Amino acid sequence: MCFSAVFVILGILFCALCRCLECPFGCECFAVIRTVKCVSKDLLTAPENIPGYARTVIITGNNIHQIGPSSFTEPENITNIILSNNRLTEMASHTFSSLVNLRFLDLSGNQLALIHPEALSIPGSPLQELNLSQSLYNFTALTDLTTALRWGGLAGLLRLDLSGNKLALLPPGMFSHLPNLQQLFLTNNSLVAVYSGTFSGMNHLEVLDLTHNTFSTFRTDALLELDKLGDIRILLGNNPYTCSCEINEFVAWLNKSRAKVDVDAVRCASPGALTDARLRGLSIQDIGCVVPVLAEVADLTLQTSYVFLGLVLGLVGMVFLFVLYLNRKGMKKWINEMRDACRDVLEGYHYRYEIDSDPRLGHISADSRRAQRQSGISLSQQLPSDTSVAPTKTQVRQLTISPPVNL
Template sequence: MLGLAQRVVFCALLGSVYASCPQRCECSEAAHTVKCVSRDLRSVPTGIPGYTRNLFITGNQIRRIGPECFKGLDNVTNLSLSNNRISEVESHTFAGLRSLRSLDLSNNQLAVVHPEAFTVQNQSLRDLNLSRALYNHSSVTDLATSLRWSSLGMLRGLDLSHNGLIYLPSHIFSHLGSLQRLQLSNNSLVAIHNSTFSGLDALLELDLSLNSLKTMGEEGLRELDSLPRAHLLLGENPFTCTCGIEPFALWLNRSQGRVSDARGLVCAFPASMRNTSMLAAGTLTLGCHRSGAGADLALQTSYVFLGIVLGFVGLIFLFVLYLNRKGIKKRINDLRDACREVWEGYHYRFEIDSDPRLSQVCTSADA
């Protein structure tokens, strides 16, 4: 009887375990894991066991998540919601996950991110994966607000790669004082400015590879120098090695210890410099000065050539005048005689009009 009773109790416990697992999900109490992978779910399933530490809800059709989705899951430390087509994350969605340390929202379509979307009690969140998560580059404005308002002071790693970002709002990371790893690779960033990395005093890794950086201006270099502890990745950017690249090339030579892929950085444009090492591009300083001197010399030569041409035209004009000097002299004399006759006629009429006696004589003669 005792053995039978033990079997009944075991079956009851086993049945309760299976009963607590949501439909279309797989649960493992031993591994503290629940997986709801590619089950065509339209929302976060209810009835997730309280023992769950690792929760994987991926490859489904979940459009929105809010605070009601994760109630009673105090033990969840790793949450993956990747590849669900999520477009909206409401404020305090994860506030009930008191132990949450890693959140994966990669491969979604986040268009609306509410200001306190990533707020977690006790600031427990350490890693946030938003790779391929933003619907378009304009969503970064919502994200910037959320990063400021979501109490992420203890966040260590942030992945924003593969999001097509063309710019980063000013001070976007200023409230992430404990951030150590920042992934910005495979975007479309064309410049670093506006105090982008302000407040990242603890940053140890910064990946800016596979962007659209053609050079790094003085402001961008100051931004990178504000991260003295960070190791940088700058590979696969279309660096344009013209005279404007000099300050960056010189900075790169001084900072080889921090730029992990410095020796692999090459020029992409112009064609004559393609695949030239960026470290060697610093020698363009002298070439650029020579180029400037050549430009000045070319300009001076143009002025001299223009003067010669104008002088030659003047000589031809004078030669033509010389050949036609007689005809010109005759035309001048004729013009002078004509002017003299006109003047004498005006003078005669003036004398008649001014002397009454001459006027009367002229009148009698006309009669």
């Protein structure tokens, strides 16, 4: 019995010794849970000779400034790697290309300043979750990350965390190469606006977290961009919203949007009278927006002016027609006189035209013309001697249109 117990103890010690021999320097290995932990060991490089049974590798709190293809070459079975708080500044190309089963990658709490375009490229696109919170050093690192997301072949990525990176601007189309992304976390940044095309290509997004940024409102193009995402969950709380007239459109969007918004956390930060007031349900009068009211009044005044102008013009037309009706006899007489006068003038012109166009009358001598004039005078003498009686139109016409004398 005693010998059996001794053999068991020796076996356990032997297995423990073998495990220690397999475990990298400065790390702790747990074969039962298939985990390797290298926490706060002041490592300068990624540990080598990681056991083949390892599925999870935790390397945190060290001084590893650079990782590359040589950092992880042997352990093909690793599914989770946590590299947080290691002061990483550079990721070389194809750093994780040998980890064909990698599902979860945590690079949070680092100071990445240089990310190569294919740093996240893994054959088969196995990566599903990527944590880059508090890991980007500056805006240049954001540009590098945008390129890495484009060329990394991350079609299978489902969750991306970019929280706490002091991001003030998201490049248009930054996430367009992540077609299956379901959760995007942008909390605790310095975003001030969402522009057209920011979330293009994200057809399967389910959660968008924009809390704890510096949004004061959302303008038309931003609201249209959010509407394109459909009825997803959008977190917009804990932003310094300014409840002035400019926020009226955002308030209207909150009241009618299909998206699931955390409306209880979307509150006014200013002015003082509306501090901590919920945006949903605010009226135009609450936010002091009088411009739309004045516009409506101006439109109503303009419509009233058009109606009044129409009434005045109608009244003037009726008066004009009434005056014409009262003077219909005088108007008729004046029209008849004008018609007779025009007829006389036209007949005179017609007769003169016939005389001028007749070739037989071209050789009339001056004597015959003089005789014609004398004949006209003798006819005029036949008129009544009383000058007070005016000649009739027929007499005037006979004097004017006298027949030519036969030669």
